[in-house]
Amino acid sequence: MFGIEFVPNEPALKVGYMAKLAEDAGFDTIWITDHYNNRDVYSTLAILALATSRVRLGTGVTNPYTRNVAVTASSIASINEISGGRAILGIGPGDKATFDAMGIAWEKPLSAVRDSVAALRELLAKKRVEGHGMAGAQLAFSAGKIPIYIGAQGPKMLEMAGMIADGVLVNASHPDDFKYAVPLVRQGAEKAGRDPKEVEISAYTSFSADKNPDKAANEAKIVVAFIVAGSPETVLSRHGIEAEEAAAVSRAIAKGDFGSALAAVTSTMIDVFSVSGTPVECRARVDELLATGVTQIVVGSPIGPNKERSIKLIGKEIL
Ligand SMILES: C[C@H](OP(=O)(O)OC[C@@H](O)[C@@H](O)[C@@H](O)Cn1c2nc(=O)[nH]c(=O)c-2cc2ccc(O)cc21)C(=O)N[C@@H](CCC(=O)N[C@@H](CCC(=O)O)C(=O)O)C(=O)O
Numbered sequence: 001m002f003g004i005e006f007v008p009n010e011p012a013l014k015v016g017y018m019a020k021l022a023e024d025a026g027f028d029t030i031w032i033t034d035h036y037n038n039r040d041v042y043s044t045l046a047i048l049a050l051a052t053s054r055v056r057l058g059t060g061v062t063n064p065y066t067r068n069v070a071v072t073a074s075s076i077a078s079i080n081e082i083s084g085g086r087a088i089l090g091i092g093p094g095d096k097a098t099f100d101a102m103g104i105a106w107e108k109p110l111s112a113v114r115d116s117v118a119a120l121r122e123l124l125a126k127k128r129v130e131g132h133g134m135a136g137a138q139l140a141f142s143a144g145k146i147p148i149y150i151g152a153q154g155p156k157m158l159e160m161a162g163m164i165a166d167g168v169l170v171n172a173s174h175p176d177d178f179k180y181a182v183p184l185v186r187q188g189a190e191k192a193g194r195d196p197k198e199v200e201i202s203a204y205t206s207f208s209a210d211k212n213p214d215k216a217a218n219e220a221k222i223v224v225a226f227i228v229a230g231s232p233e234t235v236l237s238r239h240g241i242e243a244e245e246a247a248a249v250s251r252a253i254a255k256g257d258f259g260s261a262l263a264a265v266t267s268t269m270i271d272v273f274s275v276s277g278t279p280v281e282c283r284a285r286v287d288e289l290l291a292t293g294v295t296q297i298v299v300g301s302p303i304g305p306n307k308e309r310s311i312k313l314i315g316k317e318i319l
Pocket residue numbers: 032033034035060061062063092093094095096098107108109110111112151152153154155156157158169170171204
């Protein structure tokens with residue numbers, strides 16, 4: 001199963017055009033990121049619902065802080081109705097930097113995600129919800145069947161996703177991260193008395209494919225820089241990346257000195273935090289990821305030096 005992520009940092013109609021390209025190239029799912037400073041995720045998904053006819057359409061990922069969960073239920077149910085039943089809700093704890101900027105206290109993210117998924121299950125079943133922070137909220141229209149996926153990286157979030165979600169979206173591009181994550185998700189499913197096969201495990205990668213491997217790697221650099229800057233110590237040491245090397249990238253980004261940040265990104269960092277290179281090289285990494293128990297590959301930003309060309313190239317030579 002192959003998905004693709006679009007960040008709505010360009011007009012929704014343009015994202016709609018790319019979505020149609022991706023559908024024609026053979027992708028199965030399309031994920032739209034949710035950050036307050038980009039276009040609204042649901043407006044963008046509505047455009048995609050009209051621009052496509054087969055692909056499934058997901059929030060990749062929303063969070064329980066910037067929208068009340070009853071509003072999230074109404075929004076994803078509306079997308080499900082507009083798209084003829086193709087919506088997927090992806091929800092994660094969100095990221096601290098974003099919430100600091102918005103003046104939102106990032107409290108108890110694990111519990112917040114758990115409670116919001118429980119409330120969503122009931123709201124999307126058109127039930128009157130008492131509890132999980134709700135006091136009688138109820139949708140006035142039928143949502144239809146909407147899978148709920150969790151965006152997770154930490155051990156507890158991964159296990160919880162296995163316990164309660166239909167799928168998990170793990171922001172990682174290297175097999176070692178999935179040798180760590182997959183058993184935790186399966187453990188969660190078993191703890192909840194579920195068949196682990198019920199939980200779709202998606203590698204939500206940073207992907208950059210081009211016939212020219214240097215161009216592909218170059219395009220991945222800026223995304224890798226932000227991933228390095230946001231990676232916990234445990235992830236860096238899993239891959240033998242020195243804290244000082246990562247700090248050099250973080251410091252440069254914090255100063256807005258992107259030239260130095262890019263210069264501080266090593267080829268190891270690109271290899272660890274992205275799937276990048278020629279189609280043959282990318283396909284080799286995809287096969288490594290699938291061998292760890294991953295069941296869906298999501299092609300995440302930057303996709304390639306020229307998005308349109310890379311979408312077609314990936315469709316032709318990798319899917
Ligand atoms: C909260 C954090 O969970 P995490 O899984 O590491 O979260 C990292 C990311 O998944 C999270 O930031 C996501 O929202 C990031 N994210 C996006 N975040 C966005 O805001 N927008 C996006 O579009 C987005 C896309 C996306 C796609 C895939 C993906 O995997 C993640 C994505 C964490 O620290 N988890 C710990 C648990 C922390 C804990 O125990 N908390 C307790 C108590 C501690 C306390 O008091 O806070 C609790 O919450 O009850 C763990 O899993 O072990």
